[in-house]
Amino acid sequence: MQVAKAEGAKCISHGATGKGNDQIRFELAAYALYPEVKMIAPWRMPEFFNRFKGRQCLFDYAKAHDIPLPVTPKSPWSMDANLMHVSYESGILENPATIAPEDIYTMTQDPKKAPFTPERIEIKFKRGIPIQVKNLEDGTVETCPLLLFQYLNKVGSRNGIGRIDIVENRFIGMKSRGIYETPAGTILYHAHLDIEAFTMDKEVRKLKQMLSAKFAEQVYNGMWYSPEAEFTLSCIRTSQECVAGSVTLSLYKGQVYIQARESPLSLYNQELVSMDVQGDYDPVDAGGFIRVNALRLREHRRVQNQMDIPLP
DSSP: OHHHHHTTOSEEEOOOOSSSSHHHHHHHHHHHHOTTOEEEOGGGOHHHHTTOOSHHHHHHHHHHTTOOOSOBTTBOOEEEEOSSOEEEESGGGGSTTSOOOGGGOSSSOOGGGSOSSOEEEEEEEETTEEEEEEETTTOOEEOSHHHHHHHHHHHHHHTTOOEEEEEEEOTTSOEEEEEEEOHHHHHHHHHHHHHHHHHSOHHHHHHHHHHHHHHHHHHHTTOTTSHHHHHHHHHHHHHTTTOOEEEEEEEETTEEEEEEEEOTTOOOOHHHHOSSOOOSOOTHHHHHHHHHHHHHHHHHHHHHHHTTOOOO
């Protein structure tokens, strides 16, 4: 949008279909950043979609005009790729009962063909953001955000990490089937969840998990620049102030296994939780804690008995 403004462009165009989420995301972001811009969306123009009634029509047009395509009639599905992931939908995938062919995947190794030796890595976090990855097998270290992510894509790919096949709910109101490959994102997701559990107060974490689900919905629906998304993101960022430390993971045949973690800001007190050391804790206190929490359960059962309601 900065370029469009700089060039004085009054209109911008995109190739998203009239049934998907991308059209909504593109245009909501455009209008938020450049309110006076006008959108050109060919897939919503009758003169376009009446001429090109399906994918075969597009294949024929591309062939007639020597336009190279990343897909063919033999691999008839839509594919979107970026640093984060590759997604596939449409074509034969529109039937949810159809098993995706093995050759559809372009970003990850088939887990069955992945190495039989687990690959161990360590990821360090500061304020919830990954700042370093180290391969504990060969010593490779990456700290640049881009190189770190690309490296996790590389190790995740060769270990078959990050494949999912799901049915999702488009914002526009219909269900769709999509296949995704997200190796680095999957590894970081598991590592981040673990370091959060280690360093974050449990009640704050409950709220953060609720906010994460809400923020995911806001982003999915194209509301990135909305006031509610800005508010949600600011709360999530605040929750990450003490999320720091390192997580050791093992990558093996499509799975991410958490093996260890450490943090200077951990809320885990080994002496307090130990079964071998009493520490600064009196077990007698647990009795009162249990009785207080049982009070409402007793009252609930008293009323249930008055109504002759049996135990579930």
